[in-house]
Each structure stands twice: as structure tokens, then as C-alpha cells.
Amino acid sequence: MITEVCVCPICKGPLVSANQEFRCAACSQEYPIVDGIPDFFLSQPEDEEDQHWRENLVWLDTQMAEARDTIYSLSVREMKGMTFAMRQLGPLTFSGCRILEVGTGTGHFARWMAEVSASQTEIYALDFSWPMFEYAKLHTADQPGVVLLRANSTSKLPFRNESFDIVFLRLAPLGEHRMDNAQASLQLLKPGGWLFKAGWDPRNRGESWTEAVLKAGYECAETHEWLYPRTKTRAEYAASRVEAERAIAFGAPIGNLPEEPVSLVSMICETLRIARKPG
Ligand SMILES: C[S@@+](CC[C@H](N)C(=O)[O-])C[C@H]1O[C@@H](n2cnc3c(N)ncnc32)[C@H](O)[C@@H]1O
Numbered sequence: 001m002i003t004e005v006c007v008c009p010i011c012k013g014p015l016v017s018a019n020q021e022f023r024c025a026a027c028s029q030e031y032p033i034v035d036g037i038p039d040f041f042l043s044q045p046e047d048e049e050d051q052h053w054r055e056n057l058v059w060l061d062t063q064m065a066e067a068r069d070t071i072y073s074l075s076v077r078e079m080k081g082m083t084f085a086m087r088q089l090g091p092l093t094f095s096g097c098r099i100l101e102v103g104t105g106t107g108h109f110a111r112w113m114a115e116v117s118a119s120q121t122e123i124y125a126l127d128f129s130w131p132m133f134e135y136a137k138l139h140t141a142d143q144p145g146v147v148l149l150r151a152n153s154t155s156k157l158p159f160r161n162e163s164f165d166i167v168f169l170r171l172a173p174l175g176e177h178r179m180d181n182a183q184a185s186l187q188l189l190k191p192g193g194w195l196f197k198a199g200w201d202p203r204n205r206g207e208s209w210t211e212a213v214l215k216a217g218y219e220c221a222e223t224h225e226w227l228y229p230r231t232k233t234r235a236e237y238a239a240s241r242v243e244a245e246r247a248i249a250f251g252a253p254i255g256n257l258p259e260e261p262v263s264l265v266s267m268i269c270e271t272l273r274i275a276r277k278p279g
Pocket residue numbers: 056059060102103104105106109126127128129132151152153154169170171172173
């Protein structure tokens with residue numbers, strides 16, 4: 001139930017649901033429900049020049065959302081790391097289990113988690129991009145456990161502390177005032193809860209991540225890595241829209257990207273980090 005997990009991001013007061021909105025019982029702030037999605041997004045950072053914030057604005061672009069949806073519909077189930085993640089995550093769930101996915105984007109992973117989770121698992125899939133939600137709605141429409149909600153994951157969050165059994169984070173920011181995402185997750189997790197943090201990374205940084213999160217208060221932590229050769233030609237990438245996405249993300253015209261199969265010059269590394277909060 002959303003009111004058991006979500007609170008007013010401003011004052012942490014309890015929410016009451018009224019017609020097409022939630023209202024804070026303490027400070028009366030109203031939060032609209034837009035096309036089924038509760039909107040707890042408060043404002044942009046005061047510092048408009050904030051570098052991290054500006055980098056993330058690319059995700060509000062409709063073309064970017066379309067590009068990502070196209071790639072993921074083609075390839076997401078082939079990512080070895082994510083298959084491994086789902087195999088690890090599924091057995092940790094139970095009836096009434098609560099998962100927070102930060103930066104759900106197109107909702108592909110929210111859907112996959114719903115498929116591998118115990119029945120009655122609740123998946124709160126957060127993002128701040130309306131164009132992304134259009135795809136997330138499509139991919140999760142037949143998954144009753146998935147709740148989409150809009151908030152700024154780098155600002156005041158609309159959750160009670162210790163609300164989640166699992167926090168799943170893939171290539172998305174979490175933490176107010178640049179709080180480290182593992183630290184922010186630690187606050188949101190119930191005792192004994194699990195952090196799953198996935199992404200692309202340079203190699204060999206696992207050791208220091210593990211050490212850092214153990215120091216931050218996690219009980220155990222492990223890092224997994226999968227190296228993929230980049231084997232596609234430019235034409236193949238263009239066909240799958242990967243190049244289009246990169247061009248938008250990095251402001252690079254598609255024509256500037258290499259003609260040769262990229263495997264000649266690089267490998268990419270998929271990472272999955274799993275840590276557990278003491279029970
Ligand atoms: C790189 S995409 C990752 C999407 C998905 N997790 C995946 O692995 O493909 C980053 C996602 O985080 C969302 N995002 C970025 N900054 C955010 C913020 N401050 N608050 C909420 N969502 C944010 C974007 O809208 C986008 O959907």
C-alpha cells in the first residue's frame with residue numbers, strides 16, 4: 001500500500017489519499033496523481049548550474065526515451081549480468097516484500113523483477129521523466145505489483161526510512177545533496193535488506209566499493225563483473241539505435257562515431273554489486 005511506504009517528502013508526515021491526489025496530513029501539501037502516477041517531484045535543485053543535475057536532464061528527452069526503449073526491447077534479456085541479478089533477487093523475495101527501483105526508466109527491469117519475484121511482492125519504480133514513464137506504463141501494465149511513482153531521487157524522498165527489503169539501482173542517482181547511493185540505500189532498507197547496484201563501469205573498482213560499503217555499515221558485499229566485446233559495426237548499432245542514443249547523450253553527431261567494429265578498440269564491463277544491511 002502506497003501510504004504505508006510513502007510519506008510527504010517535505011515534512012515526512014503521513015499521506016492521505018483524496019480524489020486524484022495525495023495530501024500530507026501534517027503540512028497539507030498536495031501531490032497530484034497524474035494518469036495513475038503519484039507525483040512527489042518537488043523542484044529542480046536551487047543551483048541550476050548543478051553539473052550532475054544537468055547531465056541527467058537528457059532523460060527528459062522524448063527521443064532519448066524512445067531510443068532506450070528500442071534498445072532494451074531488443075537486448076535487455078541478453079545481458080548476462082542482469083540475468084544473474086534476477087536469479088539472485090527472485091529467491092530473496094516473499095509475499096509482502098517491498099522493492100524500490102530507483103531510475104526505472106523504460107520499466108524493463110521493474111517488469112523483469114516482477115516476473116521473478118514471489119507473488120504479492122510490491123515494486124515501487126521511481127523516475128522523474130514523463131517520457132520514460134510512457135514506456136514504463138506499457139511494460140508494467142499487466143504487473144499488479146508494480147507501482148510507478150515520480151520523484152527526484154537526488155532530493156527529498158517520499159519514503160519512510162527502513163521501508164524496503166531490496167533497493168535496486170541501475171545507472172541512476174540516489175541520495176540527497178550527493179549523498180553516496182549506498183549510504184542513501186542503507187537508510188531506505190529494512191534491517192537485513194539488500195542493495196542491488198548494477199551498471200557499466202571501468203574494471204577493478206570492485207574491491208574499493210566492497211570496502212567502502214562495509215565501512216558504511218553493510219554486513220556483507222560482493223562485486224560481479226562481465227566483460228562484453230563490442231562487436232557490432234556502425235550500421236548494426238545504428239539499426240538497433242544504440243548510436244542514436246549515444247549521439248543524443250553525448251551530443252555527438254552519429255557520423256563521428258567509428259566505422260569499424262568497436263570491439264577492435266574496447267570492451268565494456270557490466271557490473272553488479274550486492275550488499276546486505278545487518279539484520
Ligand atoms: C541511465 S537511465 C537508467 C534507466 C534504467 N535503470 C536502466 O538501467 O536502463 C537513468 C534513469 O534515471 C532517471 N533519473 C535520472 N536522474 C533522476 C533523478 N534525479 N530523479 C529521478 N530519476 C532520475 C532517468 O529519467 C532515467 O530513466
